[in-house]
Amino acid sequence: MxxxxxxxxxxxxxxxxxxxxxxxxxxxxxxxxxxxxxxxxxxxxxxxxxxxxxxxxxxxxxxxxxxxxxxxxxxxxxxxxxxxxxxxxxxxxxxxxxxxxxxxxxxxxxxxxxxxxxxxxxxxxxxxxxxxxxxxxxxxxxxxxxxxxxxxxxxxxxxxxxxxxxxxxxxxxxxxxxxxxxxxxxxxxxxxxxxxxxxxxxxxxxxxxxxxxxxxxxxxxxxxxxxxxxxxxxxxxxxxxxxxxxxxxxxxxxxxxxxxxxxxxxxxxxxxxxxxxxxxxxxxxxxxxxxxxxxxxxxxxxxxEVPTEPLSRAGDGPPRPPAVAAPPRDRRRRLRTALAVATALAVTVTGTVLWRVTSGEADAPPSEPPRLKELWSRTLAEGQRMTAHSGEMVYLQNEDRHEITALDVTDGTKRWGREVEVAEIRQDSEYLRDTVGNGIRVTGLAGGLLYYGSSDHLFALDADSGAYRWKYMDDSFHASPVVVGDAAYAHMTAWFYVLDTRTGEELWDYGYGDNADGDITVTEDTLLVHSGRKLIAVDTRTRKQKWTHQAASDAETDPVVADGTVYFGTQDGALYAVDAESGDEVWRRTFEGDLWDGRLGGGAGAPDVVGGVVYFENDGYVSAFDAGTGRTLWQRKQKADEVEALTVADGAVHVYDSEGDLSSLDARSGRPRWKETLVADPDADYAIVGNTVCVERDGRLTAYRVAT
Known part of the structure; x- marks a missing residue:
């Protein structure tokens, strides 16, 4: 990482x-x-x-x-x-x-x-x-x-x-x-x-x-x-x-x-x-x-693949052409995060957007490229980086100058910007002084609050105004909280703690008894997290373990909850559906076919549940399953070795693969609609907010509108 x-x-x-x-x-x-x-x-x-x-x-x-x-x-x-x-x-x-x-x-x-x-x-x-x-x-x-x-x-x-x-x-x-x-x-x-x-x-x-x-x-x-x-x-x-x-x-x-x-x-x-x-x-x-x-x-x-140069720090954009590529799972998570928030066609762009339309292939009918209209562009101050985004704003951080700025995503105007409070480093702590330092790092955006870490504290700001809300002593382990109601759940590998979003007061904590992998998912009354093959459910009302479910292989994706069922993928290529109340397995499905080898699993992305259908990808395969019964609706093997991410919008499944191609499949049948190859500058960082693409490149932040 x-x-x-x-x-x-x-x-x-x-x-x-x-x-x-x-x-x-x-x-x-x-x-x-x-x-x-x-x-x-x-x-x-x-x-x-x-x-x-x-x-x-x-x-x-x-x-x-x-x-x-x-x-x-x-x-x-x-x-x-x-x-x-x-x-x-x-x-x-x-x-x-x-x-x-x-x-x-x-x-x-x-x-x-x-x-x-x-x-x-x-x-x-x-x-x-x-x-x-x-x-x-x-x-x-x-x-x-x-x-x-x-x-x-x-x-x-x-x-x-x-x-x-x-x-x-x-x-x-x-x-x-x-x-x-x-x-x-x-x-x-x-x-x-x-x-x-x-x-x-x-x-x-x-x-x-x-x-x-x-x-x-x-x-x-x-x-x-x-x-x-x-x-x-x-x-x-x-x-x-x-x-x-x-x-x-x-x-x-x-x-x-x-x-x-x-x-x-x-x-x-x-x-x-x-x-x-x-x-x-x-x-x-x-x-x-x-x-x-x-x-x-x-x-x-x-x-x-052992790197010889440092991987980029979080918030600094992707690594410049490195000695080795970034780990596949890290790249997948970044793409998944970007694609999941897109409601229109998700694209990767550079300061000058380059497209090559793939045509003449049997599985990819030619299509017109989408039109990209530049909405706004602004010069970034030295040390300023894009760090988080919502449906309305894009947030920039300046780690060393302790500054956070919020821009309106539609026109680039500054909604607020200020030097934020930092935690003083204790004089008796050489670790904080020499190792952690006194910079800031935005860790997440949830429940109307923007979270950032400094020294041994986690801070919360009002995401709309930038007003200071509270700080919490977290011993420099800065979490990215998940917010449900007035509670912020912060996951820390072996345990989680719960903060009051209004005051920052710690309400309670809970130890899993295991080292838990991945991120947490929180519903109104249940927190879900994986520990290897085990899915752990904690009842947030009784503050006790609710149930555990043991899969046949280690979890590869974070759990997704829809209509009382938990869906997740495992490293052997299987997709699980588990009852959210009891932990009982509802159904389990695997990819099948001459080209599928379960031993080569490990490339799965989080399932997407839309309209009673679970869309799931693993390596080069994309499948659609009935969410209630697990019945296979369709399955498709992409030409690329690996599917990096998928998202479902407006009756289409948009699939981004390891070849740099973005394909659109019909959500009901899986039939291909179009495929385009995206040519992007590897030094550019980007975020997709609705149908707006924000690109950070060469000291500038530029926003484009995606039209279809």
């Missing part, structure tokens, strides 16, 4: 290029050393560093982690555990996690699982030799490089133990992978990691953990009291995994026994395994023979 205004440019000697993720411990960035080495830099949250016990443990555990030198571990290469902020840098592994690989490419065969188990047992042996216990081994902490897996985050979870994070009986870890002794609040040592390894191998072989899914407390209960479900594993492998999952830690095997038991390859694989990690004849790193081919392909592609 691109860096944001609240992200540092440099940590220690490392130049930061992008944000990799965020969790309870802090934020993780992709960085490069002065010599060009790619590293993953974890910056610890300031709130943790206020706990002196945590800081002491962190110093100790980082020192131990730097002694770990196993081949299948992501080595700690540098750290400043006593700094403000505290940070550590590890080897960057450009590959998918085991969780992503299983979700996208399916479960692994027995020999592949055995190879994975041997590699992870070797990694755990190196960790335990340094007097460390991982304590959070799970599929997302196993990264898959072309030359084998890497175990990450060892030494970190142990440092987090016994801090404020573990108050009130909370246990650090992921349900289904936490050993029973840890859930009973007993001491957990290396045998606890063996238990987690067994659960990871079961996940790789069956696609689900051995204790199932659902609410965290239910999974934890099964871990402590019930036998694992290993019916999806081959018998010999199930026997090894069952030993790892023994309730009594003393009955579990050692990692050395596991290495011997799992490391015996099939004789047919001897030649391939003998070269594991060695240079190939062409000088590249040899791949691991037991890893599934599609996983190796994904890892190889990701390794080739």
């Amino acid at each position: 691109p860096l944001t205004a609240g992200d540092p440019v440099r940590v220690g000697p490392y130049r930061l290029l992008a944000r990799l993720g965020q969790g309870g411990m802090g934020r993780v960035y992709l960085g490069r050393s002065p010599g060009g080495r790619a590293v993953a830099v974890k910056v610890v949250r300031e709130t943790l560093l206020r706990d002196e016990g945590f800081r002491r443990r962190f110093v100790r555990e980082v020192a131990a982690a730097r002694r770990v030198t196993g081949f299948f571990t992501a080595a700690v290469v540098d750290a400043d555990p006593e700094g403000n902020p505290a940070w550590l840098a590890t080897e960057y592994v450009p590959g998918p996690s085991l969780q992503d690989a299983v979700a996208r490419h399916g479960v692994w065969r027995e020999q592949a699982v055995r190879g994975l188990g041997a590699a992870l047992a070797e990694a755990l042996g190196a960790v335990h030799a340094a007097d460390l216990v991982h304590r959070d081994l799970k599929p997302s902490n196993v990264l898959l490089a072309p030359d084998g897996p890497r175990l990450i985050d060892f030494g970190i979870s142990a440092a987090a133990g016994d801090t404020a994070l573990t108050e009130a009986g909370t246990v650090i870890g992921t349900p289904g992978f936490i050993p029973p002794e840890q859930l009973r609040h007993e001491r957990s040592g290396p045998a606890g990691d063996v238990f987690a390894l067994g659960a990871v191998l079961a996940y790789a072989a069956a696609g689900v953990g051995p204790f199932g899914g659902g609410a965290s407390h239910a999974v934890n209960y099964r871990v402590v009291h019930e036998d694992p479900d290993l019916r999806g594993l081959p018998p010999a492998l199930a026997g090894v995994v069952a030993r790892c999952l023994a309730k009594d830690p003393a009955e579990r095997p050692t990692v050395s026994w596991l290495l011997d038991e799992l490391g015996r390859p099939d004789p047919a694989d001897d030649d391939r395994l003998a070269g594991r990690g060695a240079p190939a004849p062409d000088g590249s790193v040899a791949t691991v023979g037991w890893m599934p081919g599609p996983v190796v392909d994904s890892a190889t592609r990701l390794r080739a």
Whole structure:
């Protein structure tokens, strides 16, 4: 993900290029050393560093982690555990996690699982030799490089133990992978990691953990009291995994026994395994023979796409021609946001608009290009950028000068503009001063309020007048709230909090018990969010979990609610319809056909529900389903490899694809109406507001009217 205004440019000697993720411990960035080495830099949250016990443990555990030198571990290469902020840098592994690989490419065969188990047992042996216990081994902490897996985050979870994070009986870890002794609040040592390894191998072989899914407390209960479900594993492998999952830690095997038991390859694989990690004849790193081919392909592609220059900060427009393209999902979300608000033909334009009409193709009858009329144009001040838009106004921010300006979208006149309030940086916080800084960043527009972050506060302005409304101390984690009535719901990965939109007062908060992916969707009485395969529903009236729904694959799209039903797409290409009140699955549909391969899913965009029909796209496919029954109304394969986004308006489905073409399909039949190729300057940023296109290019903001 691109860096944001609240992200540092440099940590220690490392130049930061992008944000990799965020969790309870802090934020993780992709960085490069002065010599060009790619590293993953974890910056610890300031709130943790206020706990002196945590800081002491962190110093100790980082020192131990730097002694770990196993081949299948992501080595700690540098750290400043006593700094403000505290940070550590590890080897960057450009590959998918085991969780992503299983979700996208399916479960692994027995020999592949055995190879994975041997590699992870070797990694755990190196960790335990340094007097460390991982304590959070799970599929997302196993990264898959072309030359084998890497175990990450060892030494970190142990440092987090016994801090404020573990108050009130909370246990650090992921349900289904936490050993029973840890859930009973007993001491957990290396045998606890063996238990987690067994659960990871079961996940790789069956696609689900051995204790199932659902609410965290239910999974934890099964871990402590019930036998694992290993019916999806081959018998010999199930026997090894069952030993790892023994309730009594003393009955579990050692990692050395596991290495011997799992490391015996099939004789047919001897030649391939003998070269594991060695240079190939062409000088590249040899791949691991037991890893599934599609996983190796994904890892190889990701390794080739590691950026060498920073991805653009949010609000600064798209990256200039980069060393690699922006991640497909990021590009998809940007296009989706723009297309979803269009009520007329959605187009991408430059300062001078160029169109090439595609004609003469069997599936694309020729059409006249739409006429674009320039409405207004104005010069932007230095540092001014387009940042948000509504049906009436376009908002500009100047991050360093702390200014926000609102323009009338119809004629470009200034509705209001002013220097906004910023939060003072506390003198005792080197993190805020050196890392976050005192710039501003607009984060969202909802419920008549414009939100922006500054230092460790979230601010709200009246979107129509720019008048100050309130501020809220959010510890620099600036959310983009979703507003329903007088409540603003702010999602923060592992929890959400609710603010009164009139005063900024925090009303209540709620912890999911899981790290939740994507954005939230809020109805009048329910908040919906995905955590991997699980869809979590929270009743906003009772402030308790309402239900969970377990899909067969990780969610790829945010949930969309229409007429009491929740619709979402998953990475294997399926579209789900779930009852919003009960969480029961109403129906599920997948793409079908000779060209469709569910293992290559992961390109889905959020469904669009219009007039009792669900329109959905995944990779190059576009489909229409009856919203009530799931019956397929029509399905179409576009010529492009991937559909980037679709929107439905005025009886037409407008489809933008990876070739840069915009197609119009008949919403009732799916028959093509026209297709045009859009030629746009890659340096231009744009927003679509109704039938007006606003383009930021070369220091100017220009608005065009789209006529049909």
